[in-house]
Amino acid sequence: MKLLTHNMLTSHVKGVTKGYPLLIKATEVKVSEVEFNPQFVSRMIPKLEWSALVQAAEEVGHLNDLPTELLPDYENNEEFLRKVHRVLLEVEVLEGSLRCPESGREFPISRGIPNMLLNEDEA
C-alpha cells in the first residue's frame, strides 16, 4: 500500500463520521525505486490531505525531512517534489494494519494489500 493510496482511504464502518485518516501500524515497510514524474507529483499535491500525509510518513518511519507544511511555489521546487515523490510512491507498507480513528476497527494489510472489507453488521 503506497501512501498516496492511504491518503485517499477512509473507514466506512456504519455510524462512523470521522473515519480519516486511518492510523497506520506497519510491521513491514519497503522502499522501492519508482520513476520520478514531477508533473504527476505536482498535480497530486493539491488533492492531498497534507497533514495526513505527514502523519502517515511518520507512522511508517519515513518522515525524514518532509516539511510539515506545504511549501509555496512547490511546482518549481524539484528538491521538494522529489521528497514528496518518495513518500507518496516509493514507500510501501507491506504488512501491518490500518486503524479507524473513531471506531478503532482494524483493517489488516497483507502483502501490500489493505483489506477494507466490512462484516455484515458493520456495513
Add this chain to the structure above:
Amino acid sequence: MKLKELQSCLQQVDVFEEPKVLLEQYPTSAHIAACMLYTIHNTFDDIENKLVADLGCGCGVLSIGSAVLNAGLCVGFDIDQDALDIFRRNSEEFELTNIDMVQCDICSLRAFQKKFDTVIMNPPFGTKHNKGIDMQFLKTALSMARSSVYSLHKTSTREHIQKKANDWKVKMDVIAELRYDLPASYKFHKKKSVNYFDLKLCIMFCYYKQQCKEGCSVCRSEKNVL
C-alpha cells in the same frame, strides 16, 4: 506503443486459476483490453500521468495495461483475495512500480470521492443473482472520477444506462461497440469533441452470443446470455 505491441504485452498477464462464477470472474481478453486502453490513451489522453482506478480489477489486465501506458499510478480494487494475489504476481512479473491494490466491496465503497482522474473498468454484468451490480459499479465509478469513466457493458443495457446517465446528469458517450465473437469487427468511434470540465462517461458495449449448445468451444463461460 502500437496496439499490437500492447496486445502482445497483455497476453502475458496471468488469468484466474479457478474463476468464481458467482463473482462473474472472467478475464478481459488481451485484445479487448488493448483496444480499450489504446483508445483511452490515444484518443482521449486519459491514462498517461493520470491517477487511474480499475474497479473490479480481477487479475489486473486493465491496470497492468494502464501502468504500461505510463499512468502516474493505477489502483486496482477487487473483493476477492485470490484474484488480487494473481494481480500482485502479475505486477511483480511485469516489474511495474506504478500499481497499487485495495481489497474492498465496490458496492459499499464510500471513499475516494473525486480523487481519481480516470476510472477504467469491466464490471460484473449482474447475471449471477447480483442484478443491478453493473449500475452500482457505474455509480461508484462516477463518484470516484474527476474527469472520465470508461466502462464495458452489455449492448442490451444501453437504454437503461442512458436513462441512468440522464438521472445522474452525466454526459454519456458510446465510444465503441465490440463483438465478442468477431474480434476483427470492433468499431471505434472517431474522437468526439471533449469537454474537459464535465465528467464524462464513456461506454463500450459488447454483444453477447445467445446461450449455445453445451460443449460449444466458443462459449465456455456461463455468462454468454443475451
